[in-house]
Amino acid sequence: MTVAGDRRYATPGPTARDRARAAAPVPGSGAWRDGDPVAARRFADVGAVELESGGVLPDVRVAYETWGELAPDGSNAVLVLHALTGDAHLAGPAGPGQHSAGWWEQMVGPGAPLDTDRYFVVAPNVLGGCQGTTGPASTAPDGRPWGGRFPRITTRDQVAAEIELTRQLGIDGWELVIGASMGGLRVLEWALMGPEAGIEVRGVAPIATTAQTSGDQIAWAHPQLGAIRADPRWRGGDYYDAPDGDGPHAGLAVARQIAHTTYRTAVELDERFGRLPQGGEDPMTGGRYAVQSYLDHHGDKLARRFDANSYLVLTESMLSHDLGRDRGGVEAALAQITARTLAVAVDSDRLYPPEQARRIAAGVPGAEPLRLVRSDFGHDGFLIEFDQLGPIVASFLAGAHARSPEPGSGS
């Protein structure tokens, strides 16, 4: 698909995702209909999590959703890990308290690439998040919200909480652990921490992600953190009791605008919006260009659905990510991964460039060759290009079937 010369987006209209869906529906996707039963959001109390920093986060609760049925021999479990502002709601209509229909509904469902007729799919909300799992807005032991006191957490701390969830679910192995962006960081830690914890990880699919957060990624995150902290309504992170929910919405919106620019491509923004003014506004007399309006929209939309402190905590967890820390470096760590590995990148991703995924594919013994998704839309391609991503994931899973008994066969 190309966006060249497409100026329809100067005002809101069908999105790239809408058009991709219409042009090439993914087999089995779209099986969820309004009115279908919503996958129930459940909660697991996983106890205290010992943090890499040396502290302890007590009374951790993990929110999660599941689809499909766990086979009697437990052989068909798939773990899906969401990105920065995602949540446990992969597929199906929005339920109570959920901001939207599932963010990966094209990938998960009956007959979809992650086929819920065949697999038991589990999606937790990440530690530090704001969609049901313990995070800065949760209540601390003293009865007040954690707020600015919420500890620094790392990718490994997040996986430690997910390991406890896995134990509570009675799952002793994952057929596949899959996720993109921040989810992909956890996928890679799972590949090492899972087996160390006695949980078999048979396959991993890190998508649009990296084995080690780079200087460029830290640099892009820095002004996002600063925008939230510079908002006087942030109040050092203790804004939950502010009158009328008077939190750092403006700072969070600016952070999202910076981030969203990195999620798309320079070519798309230029060809799609160019220098067009927004609607009846005149940029020469204080009005906005259409691309400014577009970023305002995405910033405001996130500020309405996401907690600024979680944005800080999760962003800083991403900065901590280094698969090689205390493992002798990235290459030594990748070399220890024994799971079947499929690294996927989006060819136009300027935030997680394909070189980073290539490093994963080159470093893991026996990994599949790097798979590139072709997209005009950059990092967000993992949320748009389902006609490519779906078959890549489905064929990787089919490769697992070729080598092992039918999931759930018990043999």
Ligand SMILES: CC(=O)SCCNC(=O)CCNC(=O)[C@H](O)C(C)(C)COP(=O)(O)OP(=O)(O)OC[C@H]1O[C@@H](n2cnc3c(N)ncnc32)[C@H](O)[C@@H]1OP(=O)(O)O
């Ligand atoms: C795992 C996870 O990451 S879960 C979280 C995923 N969801 C998000 O990140 C939410 C933010 N949304 C997005 O990033 C994108 O919408 C995607 C990736 C989900 C889909 O991409 P696209 O289909 O290309 O959507 P696009 O970036 O064009 O955004 C469309 C929105 O911009 C709006 N828009 C487009 N042009 C303009 C404009 N000139 N002025 C104002 N708004 C505009 C559209 O009305 C639409 O609004 P809506 O989403 O409220 O309906």
Ligand SMILES: N[C@@H](CCO)C(=O)O
């Ligand atoms: N749109 C995605 C991009 C980050 O990978 C999100 O908000 O989580």
